[in-house]
Amino acid sequence: MKRAVVLLSGGIDSTVTLYLAKKKNFDCFCLIFDYDQRHKREIDSAKKISRFARCKYKLLRIDLPWKGSALLDRNIKIPQHYNALTLKHNNIVPSTYVPARNIIFLSFALSCAEVVGAEAIFIGAHTQDYSGYPDCRQDFFNAFNKVIEKGTKTAVEGKNIKVLIPLIDKTKSEIIKLGRGLGVPFQLTWSCYKGGKQPCGICDSCYFRQKGFEEAGLKDPLLCD
Amino acid sequence: MKRAVVLLSGGIDSTVTLYLAKKKNFDCFCLIFDYDQRHKREIDSAKKISRFARCKYKLLRIDLPWKGSALLDRNIKIPQHYNALTLKHNNIVPSTYVPARNIIFLSFALSCAEVVGAEAIFIGAHTQDYSGYPDCRQDFFNAFNKVIEKGTKTAVEGKNIKVLIPLIDKTKSEIIKLGRGLGVPFQLTWSCYKGGKQPCGICDSCYFRQKGFEEAGLKDPLLCD
Numbered sequence: 001m002k003r004a005v006v007l008l009s010g011g012i013d014s015t016v017t018l019y020l021a022k023k024k025n026f027d028c029f030c031l032i033f034d035y036d037q038r039h040k041r042e043i044d045s046a047k048k049i050s051r052f053a054r055c056k057y058k059l060l061r062i063d064l065p066w067k068g069s070a071l072l073d074r075n076i077k078i079p080q081h082y083n084a085l086t087l088k089h090n091n092i093v094p095s096t097y098v099p100a101r102n103i104i105f106l107s108f109a110l111s112c113a114e115v116v117g118a119e120a121i122f123i124g125a126h127t128q129d130y131s132g133y134p135d136c137r138q139d140f141f142n143a144f145n146k147v148i149e150k151g152t153k154t155a156v157e158g159k160n161i162k163v164l165i166p167l168i169d170k171t172k173s174e175i176i177k178l179g180r181g182l183g184v185p186f187q188l189t190w191s192c193y194k195g196g197k198q199p200c201g202i203c204d205s206c207y208f209r210q211k212g213f214e215e216a217g218l219k220d221p222l223l224c225d
Numbered sequence: 226m227k228r229a230v231v232l233l234s235g236g237i238d239s240t241v242t243l244y245l246a247k248k249k250n251f252d253c254f255c256l257i258f259d260y261d262q263r264h265k266r267e268i269d270s271a272k273k274i275s276r277f278a279r280c281k282y283k284l285l286r287i288d289l290p291w292k293g294s295a296l297l298d299r300n301i302k303i304p305q306h307y308n309a310l311t312l313k314h315n316n317i318v319p320s321t322y323v324p325a326r327n328i329i330f331l332s333f334a335l336s337c338a339e340v341v342g343a344e345a346i347f348i349g350a351h352t353q354d355y356s357g358y359p360d361c362r363q364d365f366f367n368a369f370n371k372v373i374e375k376g377t378k379t380a381v382e383g384k385n386i387k388v389l390i391p392l393i394d395k396t397k398s399e400i401i402k403l404g405r406g407l408g409v410p411f412q413l414t415w416s417c418y419k420g421g422k423q424p425c426g427i428c429d430s431c432y433f434r435q436k437g438f439e440e441a442g443l444k445d446p447l448l449c450d
Contacts, residue, residue: 060288064333068340093378100336103376107332108289111325115293140376147372151328151365153318 001027003118004164005109008032008057010045011191012209013124013167016179018053020166021122023182029116030057031109035064035098037071038078039195048188060108070095071193078193078200081207088132096193096204102135106144106163113161114154121163129172129208141165172212180218187221199223226252228343229389230334233257233282235270236416237434238349238392241404243278245391246347248407254341255282256334260289260323262296263303264420273413285333295320296418303418303425306432313357321418321429327360331369331388338386339379346388354397354433366390397437405443412446424448 004026008014021028032046043059050057070076076095079087087094102123109121125136134140141163148163149155167175179186191209192199199206199222213220229251233239246253257271268284275282295301301320304312312319327348334346350361359365366388373388374380392400404411416434417424424431424447438445 058290060290061286063285064336065283065285066337066340068336091381093381097378098336099339100332100377103332103335103372104329107325107328110328111289111293111323112291114324115291134378134381135376137375140372143368143371143375146368147328147365150362150368151360152325153322153359156316156318156359 001025002120003027003029003116004120004122005113005116005118006030006055006122007105007109007124008046008050009124010042010049010189011124011205012172012179012186012189012212013126013175014046015049015184015189016175016182017122017124017167018049018055019179019182019184021120022053022055026120028053028055028122029112029118030055031105031112032057032059033062033105034059035062035072035101037195038074039071039190039193041195042190045188045190049185052185052188058112062104064098069098071098078203080202081204091132093134094131094204096131097133100135102133102140103144110148110152110161114152119159119161121161123163123165124167125165126167126170126175128170129212131204138165138168171215172208173215176212176216176218180216189222226250227345228252228254228341229345229347230338230341230343231255231280231347232330232334232349233271233275234349235267235274235414236349236430237397237404237411237414237437238351238400239271240274240409240414241400241407242347242349242392243274243280244404244407244409246345247278247280251345253278253280253347254337254343255280256330256337257282257284258287258330259284260287260297260326262420263299264296264415264418266420267415270413270415274410277410277413283337287329289323294323296323303428305427306429316357318359319356319429321356322358325360327365328369335373335377335386339377344384344386346386348388348390349392350390351392351395351400353395354437356429363390363393396440397433398440401437401441401443405441414447
């Protein structure tokens with residue numbers, strides 16, 4: 001059976017990606033990261049989703065003492081979505097960007113993939129309804145695939161590990177509709193950057209989630225009674 | 226003053242690289258990694274070297290639970306240098322390769338560089354007297370620089386962070402002679418993969434170190450009475 005490492009944050013995108021990878025008959029190994037994110041709640045979601053999907057997972061602790069992000073530094077306010085959208089429009093990366101986060105996550109996934117013999121690393125990045133993070137764009141993933149080709153033992157041995165980004169061009173509503181068809185447990189996912197008891201409804205991540213469910217004509221189970 | 230992040234293992238190459246960066250008037254921030262390597266002793270060396278060079282440092286703990294390397298898995302024997310050299314000759318990566326290690330180290334260095342405003346990341350990789358690790362080659366670093374260009378906020382803002390590899394084409398003896406001229410405290414460095422009280426003298430890393438000192442016509446202070 002083909003093997004894959006799946007980066008699982010506990011949000012909608014990574015969960016739909018996990019279910020897509022399973023649908024494509026990959027034996028999936030999920031990586032979950034605790035990087036002292038403000039919305040630590042997503043870690044519990046990711047664990048529950050892994051178990052629900054009957055996949056192995058590993059929780060890794062990542063130390064980023066220099067912070068440099070509103071998701072790490074409690075002194076920086078999480079921006080409201082309309083600010084974030086203006087920034088995106090002007091090609092300004094918002095304060096919720098975590099420096100080199102996807103590069104770090106992918107490098108651990110790559111290390112794991114080399115050892116467990118996985119041929120693919122799945123990540124749920126997309127560029128339609130997103131916050132304009134540079135490490136979510138197609139060009140970045142192309143460049144990372146080149147790093148794998150040039151810098152790994154697996155490549156020297158003539159084998160191939162590829163970062164796959166099946167959602168890259170999809171809108172949030174398309175992702176949600178796709179997930180619905182795959183039986184994704186949306187009730188277990190978490191998106192809000194603030195990580196409170198209920199979604200805040202005003203951060204970037206809440207905004208895209210709400211918009212996605214509305215456009216898909218579906219109800220978000222986190223907001224239902 | 227220009228800033229740099231320096232990957233410091235505590236061995237000769239990274240220490241000479243640190244001194245080179247200082248010579249080039251960089252304000253250096255050293256990153257030291259505890260990845261449960263067998264030769265943990267090098268961590269103490271790296272700390273001492275940072276202090277000796279009057280540089281700030283940060284020790285980061287990296288979790289690689291899948292291991293996949295003789296440097297991590299105590300059940301795999303550290304190969305003797307003549308085996309390792311045969312492997313290199315046949316383009317076989319030795320068992321001391323740590324999957325994706327330099328990619329992981331560089332990704333943390335990049336995250337740090339974005340936050341502290343460093344324009345360079347120094348790494349002491351070279352390809353003359355080395356073990357044939359693919360993540361030490363020029364092509365790999367070129368590919369990683371492309372990742373920085375495509376995937377960071379710093380690049381979106383029109384600034385540049387570059388991985389610099391000033392030793393890439395140098396032999397070990399050239400590196401040692403260069404270090405001598407820069408006042409490198411070789412007595413504080415550590416190279417042996419086994420990490421015992423004394424260098425084992427037969428691993429790959431000891432072999433290249435001994436050969437380097439011999440060819441440079443110098444005595445290794447670790448082997449002097």
